[in-house]
Amino acid sequence: MSLIYCKCGCGRQREEFDTQGRRREYIRGHSSFNRHPTEEMKRKNSEWHKNRTGKNSPQYKGGQKLTDLRSHIKRRHGIFKSKPEFLNEWFEGSEGHHVNTNQIIFIPKELHRSLWHSIIKNINMEDINKKVNDWYINNYKRLQ
Secondary structure, X not given: OOEEEOOOOOXXXXXXXXXXXXXXXXXXXXXXXXXXXXXXXXXXXXXXXXXXXXXXXXXXXXXXXXXXXXXXXXXXXXXOOOOXXXXXXXXXXXXXXXOOOOEEEEEEHHHHOOOOOEOOOOEOHHXXXXXXXXXXXXXXXXXX
16 A cells, blocks of 8 residues: 555645555545636636526526415415315305405405405405405395
């Protein structure tokens, strides 16, 4: 077993041959030690990275729209923890409206879309719920 100095210039020694008889010049991890890329290497690396970002990246899976959808799904799983309770039956031309996180009432599509609202952000929920309550009191018995 003969010892040689690491080729990187660190001054440490290692065995000239590994356990399988192959000649080694560097200590493990030192082959790129004190190595500075040339300007040409920097330019090539820069070009390579430019062509692998955004839509050209192998990890690209749909951009902002898909990211928003995933985060929306995660938020929903955090808010709607139990199975919903349906307050009435579905009828033709209706949409389900979340009165709160656990209760859904089926109301006419036109009523449901008459006022933009979000249960997740709690925007306009009081206003739409007042409209839904008025509709339910006045009209639901007629539909039964």
